[in-house]
Amino acid sequence: LAKTTQPISMDSYEGQEVNITCSHNNIATNDYITWYQQFPSQGPRFIIQGYKTKVTNEVASLFIPADRKSSTLSLPRVSLSDTAVYYCLVGDLRSNYQLIWGAGTKLIIKP
Amino acid sequence: ETGVTQTPRHLVMGMTNKKSLKCEQHLGHNAMYWYKQSAKKPLELMFVYSLEERVENNSVPSRFSPECPNSSHLFLHLHTLQPEDSALYLCASSQDRGPPFFGPGTRLTVL
Numbered sequence: 353l354a355k356t357t358q359p360i361s362m363d364s365y366e367g368q369e370v371n372i373t374c375s376h377n378n379i380a381t382n383d384y385i386t387w388y389q390q391f392p393s394q395g396p397r398f399i400i401q402g403y404k405t406k407v408t409n410e411v412a413s414l415f416i417p418a419d420r421k422s423s424t425l426s427l428p429r430v431s432l433s434d435t436a437v438y439y440c441l442v443g444d445l446r447s448n449y450q451l452i453w454g455a456g457t458k459l460i461i462k463p
Numbered sequence: 464e465t466g467v468t469q470t471p472r473h474l475v476m477g478m479t480n481k482k483s484l485k486c487e488q489h490l491g492h493n494a495m496y497w498y499k500q501s502a503k504k505p506l507e508l509m510f511v512y513s514l515e516e517r518v519e520n521n522s523v524p525s526r527f528s529p530e531c532p533n534s535s536h537l538f539l540h541l542h543t544l545q546p547e548d549s550a551l552y553l554c555a556s557s558q559d560r561g562p563p564f565f566g567p568g569t570r571l572t573v574l
Contacts, residue, residue, distance in 0.1 A: 386562050395467075395553045395565030396506070451563075453506035 356440045361458040370427045372457050374440030377421050382444045385416060385423045390437045390456070399438075400425070435461045466490040467566035469554050475572045476544065484539040484569050486554030495537040496563055497529060498553040506553070512537065544573045 357375040364370045376385070384403050388396035400407055402414040402423070413426040427434060437458050443451040466489045476482050488495060494513035498506045511518040512531040526548075528540040537554055549572050555563035 393551060393568065393570060395555070395568050398562050398564060401562055451508075455505060 355452060356442055356454055358438075358440050358454065358457045360455065361460065363460050363462060364430055365462050366431055367429055370430050370434070370459065370461075372425045372427075372438055372440075372459065373422060374425070375422045376440070376442045379420050379442050380444065383442045384444075385414065385420075386441045386443070386451070387412070387414065387425045388439045388441070390439065396439060430459075430461050432461050432463065435459060467554055467556055467564055469552075469566040469569050471569060472567065473570045473572075475574065476541070477574050478544060478546070480544075481540070481542040483541065484552055484554075484571075486537040486539075486566055488535055488537075488554075488556035488564075488566075490556055490558070490564060492556035492558040492561075492564070493534055494557045494559075495531060495534070496555040496557075497527075497537065497539050498555060498565075499550050500553060500568070501550040509539075541571075544571075546573050549573045 362372065384401055386401040387399045389399050390396040400409055400412050400414045402416055404416050404420060407414045415424040415426065425438060437456040439453060439456040441451045441453060468487050470485045474482060494511065496511050497509040499509055500506050509520050509523045509527065510529040526543050530538040530540060539552065551568045551570055553568045554566040557563045
């Protein structure tokens with residue numbers, strides 16, 4: 353099971369672009385990369401998922417280099433409401449229950 | 464918002480009580496999950512129900528008992544809990560190989 357490493361915390365300011373990088377050196381061929389956002393006392397919210405190169409949706413972009421040993425979640429023009437914990441998970445979609453959750457990155461957005 | 468509802472949202476119980484947590488998903492998914500999130504700890508998968516199988520985390524004590532009467536409903540029966548069982552209990556659902564979608568959670572306090 354692939355393990356991920358993320359920064360424990362990050363700070364940024366409103367209107368800035370925020371990039372959170374996740375390392376997953378032992379990612380397997382069948383593994384996908386998934387990011388979630390979680391506010392205090394709420395369930396995690398799915399943000400984006402990808403396998404390689406770049407994925408973009410209305411909320412974020414996910415950049416994955418060719419070796420797939422890391423990934424970067426990019427949040428454009430953050431606001432105070434983006435203050436949350438962000439989790440990077442790596443796992444085989446054939447068995448979602450094998451996704452291993454780490455401590456995540458606590459992102460604090462300042463005015 | 465996510466199509467997964469949980470009741471109650473908050474629960475306080477004594478160690479001798481018996482209670483049940485309820486989860487309902489309105490997404491037409493075919494797999495449901497129970498997770499536990501303790502303070503300053505990563506999400507821990509407790510149980511999975513899918514069309515193919517039921518999966519249990521062997522470290523979950525027998526005082527937690529899941530029930531899944533159909534693909535839309537999931538229960539977690541609680542009895543003789545301990546104070547260390549106080550946590551946020553999260554229900555999630557997914558379709559086939561898709562990412563889990565989480566409910567808002569039940570904040571459980573065991574006195």
